[in-house]
Amino acid sequence: MSESKKFILQEQDIPTAWFNIIPAMPVKPAPMLDPASKRPLTAEDLFPLFSEEAARQELNFTDSWIEIPEQVRDLYKIWRPTPLVRARGLEKALDTPAHIYFKNESVSPVGSHKLNSAIPQAYYCKQQGVTNITTETGAGQWGTALSLASKMFGIELAVYMVKISFNQKPYRRSMMQTYGAQVIASPSMSTRAGRKIITEHPNYQGSLGTAISEAVELAMSTPNCKYALGSVMNHVALHQTVIGLEAERQMEMAGEYPDIVIGCFGGGSNFSGISFPFMRHNLAGDRTTRFIAAEPASCPKLTKGAMRYDFGDEAGYTPLIPMLTLGHNFSPANIHAGGLRYHGAGAVVSQLKADGLMEAVDIPQLETFEAATLFAKSEGLIPAPESSHAIAAAIREAKRAKEAGEAKVILFNLSGHGLIDMAAYDRYFAGDLANYDLSETDLTETIAGLDMVPGHE
Numbered sequence: 001m002s003e004s005k006k007f008i009l010q011e012q013d014i015p016t017a018w019f020n021i022i023p024a025m026p027v028k029p030a031p032m033l034d035p036a037s038k039r040p041l042t043a044e045d046l047f048p049l050f051s052e053e054a055a056r057q058e059l060n061f062t063d064s065w066i067e068i069p070e071q072v073r074d075l076y077k078i079w080r081p082t083p084l085v086r087a088r089g090l091e092k093a094l095d096t097p098a099h100i101y102f103k104n105e106s107v108s109p110v111g112s113h114k115l116n117s118a119i120p121q122a123y124y125c126k127q128q129g130v131t132n133i134t135t136e137t138g139a140g141q142w143g144t145a146l147s148l149a150s151k152m153f154g155i156e157l158a159v160y161m162v163k164i165s166f167n168q169k170p171y172r173r174s175m176m177q178t179y180g181a182q183v184i185a186s187p188s189m190s191t192r193a194g195r196k197i198i199t200e201h202p203n204y205q206g207s208l209g210t211a212i213s214e215a216v217e218l219a220m221s222t223p224n225c226k227y228a229l230g231s232v233m234n235h236v237a238l239h240q241t242v243i244g245l246e247a248e249r250q251m252e253m254a255g256e257y258p259d260i261v262i263g264c265f266g267g268g269s270n271f272s273g274i275s276f277p278f279m280r281h282n283l284a285g286d287r288t289t290r291f292i293a294a295e296p297a298s299c300p301k302l303t304k305g306a307m308r309y310d311f312g313d314e315a316g317y318t319p320l321i322p323m324l325t326l327g328h329n330f331s332p333a334n335i336h337a338g339g340l341r342y343h344g345a346g347a348v349v350s351q352l353k354a355d356g357l358m359e360a361v362d363i364p365q366l367e368t369f370e371a372a373t374l375f376a377k378s379e380g381l382i383p384a385p386e387s388s389h390a391i392a393a394a395i396r397e398a399k400r401a402k403e404a405g406e407a408k409v410i411l412f413n414l415s416g417h418g419l420i421d422m423a424a425y426d427r428y429f430a431g432d433l434a435n436y437d438l439s440e441t442d443l444t445e446t447i448a449g450l451d452m453v454p455g456h457e
């Protein structure tokens with residue numbers, strides 16, 4: 001292991017505004033639709049579901065910068081600004097001329113980037129007197145972040161946790177309970193959506209889509225209760241831009257600018273967070289950085305999905321979102337990167353991908369664990385299985401740079417640490433992990449019946 005170099009900002013350098021990429025997009029995303037009337041949604045339509053401010057941010061197509069409330073910025077100071085690290089150990093292990101940097105979002109109290117959005121979402125709920133929040137969680141990272149954020153503002157939280165993770169990742173459940181949240185394995189008998197799925201498929205191990213249905217149903221039927229989502233939505237991507245805004249200044253300190261920016265991809269929030277601030281310079285015509293989203297080969301919405309109007313959840317309670325999707329009934333293989341097992345991509349990222357302003361790669365599970373162990377041995381940090389997809393993509397690019405003899409500057413986001421995912425590493429060491437491939441027929445079935453998005457027929 002060789003010495004890595006860190007670039008550290010001060011508290012006063014935490015951004016004062018989030019960056020909203022939508023006004024700069026050459027083609028705006030199509031509007032979200034009301035599923036019954038197929039009418040474009042207004043912010044007011046979302047008020048029953050989300051906090052009013054989150055709803056307004058969701059549909060803000062005009063303001064490029066949105067001020068971070070002072071109380072939110074103060075809470076960010078608990079762990080932000082996060083370090084930017086030159087991964088000299090990894091460079092050496094790969095014997096590459098590329099310069100590899102990573103933004104370390106794993107240093108948050110909950111171990112991932114998710115707290116960047118959990119805090120403002122809980123804050124906006126508190127501002128309007130909300131007493132209860134419901135949410136879903138896949139691998140448990142979002143649920144953990146929102147448990148802490150809710151506790152910070154004295155709000156009660158109920159978390160529907162995908163059943164397979166509830167059983168595979170008991171410590172993430174313990175963390176949520178430590179922060180005082182109620183955790184329910186999904187599908188559960190506590191909602192209509194959950195009871196329907198259990199009745200039809202008694203052994204169903206759950207999915208994010210199902211858990212979202214349950215959380216939304218509980219929020220809509222409980223007074224003074226809102227729902228909060230940890231990815232996919234525009235306002236979540238917006239909050240995550242603190243990552244890229246800090247990284248931009250840190251790259252300046254390093255005296256470099258990235259040729260390639262990489263983030264792993266579940267619904268798009270950490271990828272958006274690291275990418276959008278750099279992408280604004282591409283959109284302004286000043287830079288030609290490549291942006292790469294790294295998704296699992298078993299859940300490849302960006303590389304193999306279709307642009308359709310689809311629900312964010314399985315039961316169809318959410319608005320229709322114009323997204324690159326595998327279909328809301330798509331049931332991904334039980335890979336260990338639970339946070340990436342989601343059927344669709346957010347509307348903004350979907351449009352950027354369709355317009356060729358970013359790229360995507362899909363990575364088989366075993367390659368992600370190879371990348372993770374190489375990274376751990378050379379940099380000391382044990383990455384989350386989700387983040388390992390970004391590392392694997394960065395390694396592919398560093399190898400390509402070596403073949404071409406080019407000193408490319410590569411920046412990736414380390415979205416979280418893997419210290420609560422060691423059971424997955426154990427299975428990798430025991431040779432129990434497999435790659436999963438998708439057959440074309442799976443997809444035509446799950447996409448059939450979804451409406452086309454205008455401009456993407």
Ligand SMILES: *Cc1c(COP(=O)(O)O)cnc(C)c1O
Nearest residue numbers: 141231266267268269270339416
């Ligand atoms: C949730 C999660 C992801 C995936 O979600 P995005 O919204 O796509 O960022 C990636 N990494 C970690 C550590 C996560 O917790």
